[in-house]
Amino acid sequence: MTSAAPSTGEIGPRAIASSPALARVERGRLCTGCGLCAAIAPAAITMAMTPPGYLRPRQSAPLTPPQESAIAASCPALVIDERGLTAPVDDALWGRAHFIGTGHATDAALRHQASSGGVISALLVHALETGLVAFVVQTGADPLLPMANVTTASTTAAEVFASAGSRYTASAPLADLETWLTRPGRFAFVGKPCDVSALRAHARTDPRVDAKVPLMLAFFCAGIPSAAGTGRILERLGVVAKDVATFRYRGDGWPGFATATLNDGSSHRMSYADSWGDILSKEVQFRCKICPDAIGNAADIACADAWIGDERGYPSFAEQDGRSLVMARSTAGLALLDDARNTGRVETAPLAIDQIALMQPAQARRKKEILARLAAMAVTGRPRPHYHGLQLWQAAARGTPRQHARSFAGLVRRLLQGRA
Numbered sequence: 259m260t261s262a263a264p265s266t267g268e269i270g271p272r273a274i275a276s277s278p279a280l281a282r283v284e285r286g287r288l289c290t291g292c293g294l295c296a297a298i299a300p301a302a303i304t305m306a307m308t309p310p311g312y313l314r315p316r317q318s319a320p321l322t323p324p325q326e327s328a329i330a331a332s333c334p335a336l337v338i339d340e341r342g343l344t345a346p347v348d349d350a351l352w353g354r355a356h357f358i359g360t361g362h363a364t365d366a367a368l369r370h371q372a373s374s375g376g377v378i379s380a381l382l383v384h385a386l387e388t389g390l391v392a393f394v395v396q397t398g399a400d401p402l403l404p405m406a407n408v409t410t411a412s413t414t415a416a417e418v419f420a421s422a423g424s425r426y427t428a429s430a431p432l433a434d435l436e437t438w439l440t441r442p443g444r445f446a447f448v449g450k451p452c453d454v455s456a457l458r459a460h461a462r463t464d465p466r467v468d469a470k471v472p473l474m475l476a477f478f479c480a481g482i483p484s485a486a487g488t489g490r491i492l493e494r495l496g497v498v499a500k501d502v503a504t505f506r507y508r509g510d511g512w513p514g515f516a517t518a519t520l521n522d523g524s525s526h527r528m529s530y531a532d533s534w535g536d537i538l539s540k541e542v543q544f545r546c547k548i549c550p551d552a553i554g555n556a557a558d559i560a561c562a563d564a565w566i567g568d569e570r571g572y573p574s575f576a577e578q579d580g581r582s583l584v585m586a587r588s589t590a591g592l593a594l595l596d597d598a599r600n601t602g603r604v605e606t607a608p609l610a611i612d613q614i615a616l617m618q619p620a621q622a623r624r625k626k627e628i629l630a631r632l633a634a635m636a637v638t639g640r641p642r643p644h645y646h647g648l649q650l651w652q653a654a655a656r657g658t659p660r661q662h663a664r665s666f667a668g669l670v671r672r673l674l675q676g677r678a
């Protein structure tokens with residue numbers, strides 16, 4: 259196996275002035291913003307904020323051929339390959355699992371602070387305190403721009419607590435991968451499902467990943483909204499960005515409120531139904547609409563909101579004690595979950611797989627419609643990512659012909675009108 263660690267050698271005569279891989283990504287508007295390409299070629303690629311507020315790679319120097327190949331092999335805008343990931347359960351909509359349940363952190367303060375039941379944070383604290391890892395690479399609020407994200411390395415329970423909660427704006431947690439791979443000690447990685455897929459793919463060419471990262475955690479993901487979406491929240495709250503001291507998207511309850519706390523100490527908030535439902539969900543980047551694994555199938559453990567359906571079968575966003583959906587997807591994930599349960603760090607109750615669709619109807623719908631959307635991209639001549647091992651045909655078979663026709667026609671129309 260050859261290492262795809264950033265090349266420190268000379269850029270030779272075969273230097274690639276403009277990356278064909280990145281050009282294809284840009285042509286198809288396929289970038290997820292994960293940052294892996296910047297980690298593979300740090301002297302040539304940086305992540306930059308682009309309108310309307312997504313993180314995108316910017317190439318400023320030539321790439322070496324190995325860097326170009328490494329990007330082409332693991333960029334999640336170009337390829338998601340989950341062949342070979344196995345478990346006793348392997349469902350077309352919900353992925354692989356050794357355990358499926360609902361649960362929460364037993365630390366009441368952490369459960370309240372976190373996005374849903376705080377299971378991700380509780381497992382991270384457990385992994386730190388048992389010595390499984392020396393640090394955790396995760397995403398938190400940028401102290402200089404509280405609406406934005408930074409990638410941080412947490413080494414204590416207090417630092418994990420500070421980064422608990424969902425942040426519905428761009429994050430590129432792989433951009434500094436080289437820093438984390440060269441720092442002493444093993445680490446846990448938390449990311450969006452596409453970040454985790456990219457890291458798993460990168461492990462195939464960089465053996466340091468498997469040696470250094472014994473634990474990858476993901477959350478179910480409806481997509482990354484633009485920073486412009488956050489701006490619209492502030493506008494509706496009647497708040498100016500420069501006055502904001504801290505900003506949280508949710509958490510501090512379940513689902514909690516989008517809350518801007520100003521320098522003068524006042525705080526302004528909006529319900530999750532309004533912030534996500536009315537604003538952020540309409541600002542999601544294109545790649546997320548054709549995401550074949552938004553459920554963290556490549557992760558060791560994936561968590562989500564275990565929403566409780568109302569009388570019409572729609573998830574209720576009424577405030578209550580946080581509850582996570584927990585899927586242990588690998589033997590390593592199951593071992594960590596078992597250990598955290600045995601020491602009383604988390605509590606879980608088993609859940610039948612057919613109950614997940616009641617908690618996550620949007621994820622079920624999206625997976626069923628991926629093939630129809632890819633077909634829409636094909637007929638309009640758009641570049642598409644290559645997807646392998648994702649059971650897309652089986653998922654489509656669980657949809658209806660009418661659903662596929664609507665999804666196909668809707669995307670063809672939007673692509674032709676330039677509105678996708």
Ligand SMILES: Cc1cc2nc3c(=O)[nH]c(=O)nc-3n(C[C@H](O)[C@H](O)[C@H](O)COP(=O)(O)OP(=O)(O)OC[C@H]3O[C@@H](n4cnc5c(N)ncnc54)[C@H](O)[C@@H]3O)c2cc1C
Nearest residue numbers: 372373374376377378379397423425429477479480562563
């Ligand atoms: C962009 C986005 C989309 C989401 N879509 C869904 C969805 O479709 N369905 C659903 O059920 N839930 C969704 N969530 C919420 C997420 O599923 C819950 O956070 C999950 O239930 C885990 O809850 P928890 O209490 O265990 O997590 P916590 O203990 O609060 O931990 C959350 C972890 O996520 C990390 N994190 C937060 N924001 C980001 C980010 N932008 N990028 C990378 N890492 C981040 C934090 O660092 C932390 O480690 C989404 C969250 C985000 C950020």
Ligand code: SF4
Nearest residue numbers: 289290292293295333
């Ligand atoms: S998806 Fe990730 S690796 Fe691919 S171009 Fe975007 S930032 Fe780079």
Ligand code: SF4
Nearest residue numbers: 451452479481546549
């Ligand atoms: S929906 Fe998919 S592509 Fe979009 S951010 Fe989430 S995991 Fe990544």
